Amino acid sequence: MTLAKRLLLGSAAAVVATTGAQAADLGLPVAPAVDYVQICSIGSFTGFILPGSDVCFDISGFARAQADFGVANTGSYYDYDDVDFSSEVELNFDARTMTEWGLLRGFIRLGESDEGEDYNLDVVKAFVQIGGFTAGLTDSFFDPVYTDYAMAGIGAPDGGTDDLTLFGYSYAVGNGVTLMASVEDNDGNGRFGGIAAVDPVAGNIYQGGAAVAVGTAFTTGAGTTINNIQDTENGLAFVAAIRVDQAWGSAKLAGAITEVDIDNSTLAALNAAMGSTVTDDTELGWAISASAEFNLPVGVDSEFGIFGIYTDGAVSYAGVGTGITAPGASAAWADLSLDAVVDTTTGNLQTTEAWALGAGVEFGLNAMTDLEIDGYYADVDHGDAIGAVGDYNVWAVRSSIAYRPVSGLELRAGVGYTDYDVNSALDPYFDSGFTGRFRVTRSF
Incomplete structure (x- = not known):
């Protein structure tokens, strides 16, 4: 800086200081000091502090447009080409x-998707954490460290879950090892697979007010259809897990215990309509999972993930779930992803066994482009009561490629194929086939 500039700036500062002092002496108003928004960091988290606050705050999100392409190839009832x-x-x-x-x-977290009709933001997550304690609507402590890399919705479901309300605690043992335990509310979040009544003699599954496969719909005397007969009002799950995070990646072993219970009021309606003598029964439902995610020394931020899940009486923990729409004016339906079935001839409650395997890779081609490939297989066995009427397995592969030309903008396209193998006359009504998706996302 030149001598002339130094003298000029020094003189200006002196004038400003003198003017402020004179204004104060004369009783004139003096502009208050400006309190600016400040940048803050807590660990790897970076946010901002508003004036008058000590909270490190951050706002993020995205806006997205999406096009889905579906081509079902099994059964005339689902023979369609669809674009949404x-x-x-x-x-x-x-x-x-x-x-x-x-x-x-x-x-x-507030979020919503829509196809051009009503659009309302819903609460997707809302939780509080203090130290290792977590309470609120968030991810299940059972969730694997890897579920999928490619876009969900193209191909089969995966090992992920819907958010649920829980009270949990995580304890960091050290060396990247964390012990986790929680009590979680399974009601209304998709963790219940449901219970259906089965007539093995006629080969009917009674759920949603209809006898699916053969037979006709039935109702109670008042004309009310009989739906899922599972009691979900007190549906709690107890989850325990151990997680390891290291330089090579992460691994997790988790288990969950829940209750499979028949709803008494619906049971009475079932017996009245069927002429059966099914009694109240309760079974234990449980699930166990092992998962891992490995950092790959190739490409840019590349990863490989794998999970395995086994369930008994808690089929949705395996990530499976599908609805079958039987042909007919009433559009009767049955969901074969059941936690249990009731044999109307014996009154026995039989839990459903299911297992699932998944693996995938995310390969960073460069800083702007990555490729994802996932594979999935699951098998569902409803036991002797439902027999060949409803057991099935499903496998799928899906892939997507993402391109980020500028920061905050992602263009992603994907395709997937899902195949259901159902051991019954319902097979033509499973929606197997190809699906595709194109997505534009602006993140901030």
């Missing part, structure tokens, strides 16, 4: 503060 346009939005609000009890965090 939809949009999706997500907003995340994350607030963190360090306290003497550890990190205090509050997180809210």
Whole structure:
């Protein structure tokens, strides 16, 4: 800096200081000091602090447009070519503060997808964390560390779950090892597979008010259809897990215990309509999973993931789930992803066994482009009561490629194939075939 500039700046500073002092002496108003928004960091989390607050806050989300292409190739009832346009939005609000009890965090996620009709933001996540304690609507502690890399919705389901409300605690043992335990609410979040009544003699599955496969719909005397007969009002699950995070990646072993119970009021309607004598029964449902994700020393941020899940009386923990729409004016349906079935001839409640395997790779071609490939297989066995009427297996492969030409913008295209093998006359009504998707996402 030249001497002239130094003298000029020094003179200006002196004038400003003198003017402020004179204004104060004369009783004139002086502009208050400006309190600016500040940048903050807590660990790897970076946010901002608003004036007058000590909370490190961040807002993120995305806006998305999507086109789905579906081509079903089994059965005339599902013989269609379909194209659907939809949009999706997500907003995340994350607030963190360090306290003497550890990190205090509050997180809210609002999101919704729509196909051009009503559009309302729903609460997707809402939880509080203090130290190792977590309470609220969030991911299940059972969830594997890997579920999928390619776009969900193209191909088969995976090992992931819907968000649910839980109270849980995580304890960091050290060296990247964490012990986890939680009590979770399975009601209304897709964790219940349901219970159906089965007449093995006629070969009928009674659910959704209809006898599917053969037979006709039935109702109670008041004309009310008989739906799922599972009691979900007190549906709690107890989950325990151990997780390891190292430089090579992550691994997790998790288990869950829940209850499979018949709803008494629906059971009475079932017996009245069927002339059966099914009694109240309760069984134990459980699930166990092992999963791992490995960092690959090739490409850019490449990873390989794998999971295995086995369930008994808790089929949705395996990630399977499908509905069958039987032909007819009433559009009767049955869901063969059941936690249990009731034999109307014997009254026995039999839990469903299911297992699933999944693996995938995400390969970073460069800093802007990556390729994802996933494979999935699951087998569902409903036991002797349902027999050949409803047992099935499903396998799928799917792939997608993502391109990010500029920061915050992603273009992604994917295709998947799903195949169901059903041991019954319902096989033509499973929606097997190819699906495709193109997606544009602006993240912030």
